[in-house]
Amino acid sequence: MIGAVLAGGRSRRFGGDKLLVRIDGKPLILHTIERLELARGIDRVVIIPSRENTDRIQALGYDILVDTLMIGPIGGIYTALSLGDVFVVAGDMPLIVPDFIDFIIDVFQRAKKPACVPRWANGYLEPLHAAYSQDFLPLLGEKIEGGNYAINQAVRESDSCYVDIDELPEEWRGSLFNVNTRGDVGKLMGRNV
Ligand SMILES: Nc1nc2c(ncn2[C@@H]2O[C@H](COP(=O)(O)OP(=O)(O)OP(=O)(O)O)[C@@H](O)[C@H]2O)c(=O)[nH]1
Ligand SMILES: [Mg+2]
Numbered sequence: 001m002i003g004a005v006l007a008g009g010r011s012r013r014f015g016g017d018k019l020l021v022r023i024d025g026k027p028l029i030l031h032t033i034e035r036l037e038l039a040r041g042i043d044r045v046v047i048i049p050s051r052e053n054t055d056r057i058q059a060l061g062y063d064i065l066v067d068t069l070m071i072g073p074i075g076g077i078y079t080a081l082s083l084g085d086v087f088v089v090a091g092d093m094p095l096i097v098p099d100f101i102d103f104i105i106d107v108f109q110r111a112k113k114p115a116c117v118p119r120w121a122n123g124y125l126e127p128l129h130a131a132y133s134q135d136f137l138p139l140l141g142e143k144i145e146g147g148n149y150a151i152n153q154a155v156r157e158s159d160s161c162y163v164d165i166d167e168l169p170e171e172w173r174g175s176l177f178n179v180n181t182r183g184d185v186g187k188l189m190g191r192n193v
Contacts, residue, residue: 001105003042004080005033006128007057007091008050008067013180017053019091021179023188028179031094033062038098039087041105046083047091048076071144073128074151078140081132090128090178094188097175104131104163114139115160118176126165126176127151136160 007029011018019029033045047064049057054066065083069075073090080086087105089096108116108131115136118126128151136158143154165173179185 001041001043001131002080002083002086003033003036003039003045003101004065004076004083004086004088005029005036005045005047005062005091006073006076006080006088007047008053008070008076009073009092014182017056018179019053020056021185023094023185027060028094029057029091030060032089032091032096033060035094035096035098036087036089036101039101039105040098041102042087046080048080069144071149072151074140074144074149074154077127077132077151078137078144081134081137081140085131085133087131088128092179093129093175093177094179095174095177096129097172100168100172100175101129103168103172104129107131107161107163108133111161113161114158115155117155117160117162118165119162121164121166125152125155125162127155128178129176130155 007019020027047062048067058064067076067079077088115132117130139158
């Protein structure tokens, strides 16, 4: 399956492109990608940048597909799905757990649903760490056309399958940590996330 790494955000909360900030001497997004590549179910990685940061992201040496929509993560997912079924991960998730990703891909491939998304006990979804089928494209297209850019809502309205996080190994939860602020980098360095 293709691993699609969303990298077209604006990093407003962070200030400056957070995906290229160096953590242990390596750009943040490379931590994400290198862990993604360790998942058995992932055979190719494609980064989905915006037009604005294409050059900087392309310099990392991975395949890219530019998201020209600029409507948030839903546009990145829509763009990535033109490649085939995809496991989507946000580039700002440097602690992803390859076994968790493989677990989601296994459930996705068995369930044959438009998407397979982790869900917390309170109902909160993690759509930027999830598997998507091309069958999800028509609904996504409709939503985008109508100006509805909330990916969570699109997932809820689809016949998707969910992976209940509370029923999984506790050590997999760190997989969902994402860097939004400078303070999150501090947490990452301290690893008490
Ligand atoms: N391709 C693509 N990726 C996006 C887009 N918006 C956000 N992302 C990526 O999705 C991931 C999660 O984004 P967020 O942390 O919610 O948002 P952000 O825009 O990067 O940061 P903020 O401006 O602080 O909200 C990051 O890896 C972003 O680079 C988009 O419109 N297109
Ligand atoms: Mg984020």
